[in-house]
Amino acid sequence: MAEVTTAVIVDDHPAIIAGVESWCAAADPAVRIADSGSTPAVAWTGAGLGADVVVFDLMLSGPTPAYGDLRRLVDAGRQVVVYTMREDRDTILTCLDIGAFAHLAKTEGPAHLVAAIRAAHGHQPYTAPAMARAICADTRPERPRPTPREVDVLVNWFACESKEMVARKLNLSVRTVNSYIDRVRIRYANAGRPAPTKAALVARAIQDGLVRLEDL
Known part of the structure; x- marks a missing residue:
């Protein structure tokens, strides 16, 4: 039997949590949601602490992106899929620079989210459309330029x-x-x-x- 992928959802919108849970349950094979909650604490305690992947809403209860919480999860070795309404280039590139596994816009739907969760668990790269556009438009001088x-x-x-x-x-x-x-x-x-x-x-x-x- 294939290893079951587990995820914890950090999002302050109950409708989003319900939708992600439904998509993951309907997937083949299913992704098991270990826990969910409106603050990052759910990823640090109980069943959420052992989840393979953290599905993380960047905009938690306010207009300021929760980059600090994202960095703490990444620094702890967690595989984080940022799932947010923000899809501008600077936000996406900042999340990737912090170390998020992937950035998905909430407009990109269940197929990309489930695939990204599975890829994160398997340590296989995954690039959703908004993320690909941001990467292609990245002209920052600090971007590594291998020969x-x-x-x-x-x-x-x-x-x-x-x-x-x-x-x-x-x-x-x-x-x-x-x-x-x-x-x-x-x-x-x-x-x-x-x-x-x-x-x-x-x-x-x-x-x-x-x-x-x-x-x-």
Whole structure:
């Protein structure tokens, strides 16, 4: 049997919670909602603490985005899918920079949300339409800019089982492959967007348009 994905919903609109619960229950396979509530506390206690994914409304009881609460969840190692009415470029990019797994607009519907929850649990990248538009429009100077050779090594590493395979394919030494990958990690760390694992680096690369899913 496939492993069940669990999620906790942080949202101060009961109708949104009911809708997300309904979508997750109707999915095949279903996503089990461990708990839900109107404040981030629900993700830190009881069943919500053990949930695989946090579905997080950025605008909780006020006009100011809850970036601080998002950062605390991310810093604790939680996989967070931001699910909000805000779909402007700056908000999306800020959430991604903080370390949210994905950003979805509430107008994007159940198919994207359920898919993003499953992807977050499986540490597989997922890019919804509003998020893709924001990434493509990102022209900030601090955005990491790997060299073409670094991107080439990344793409091959993402698609291969080991760095040894990449080295053989590209006629490089394993040390050189490691050097390229480490340089990209340093670029992301310097930009305040650390990617310490392979899964995190895949997500960052797709978020920034360095690679496409079909390249993997």
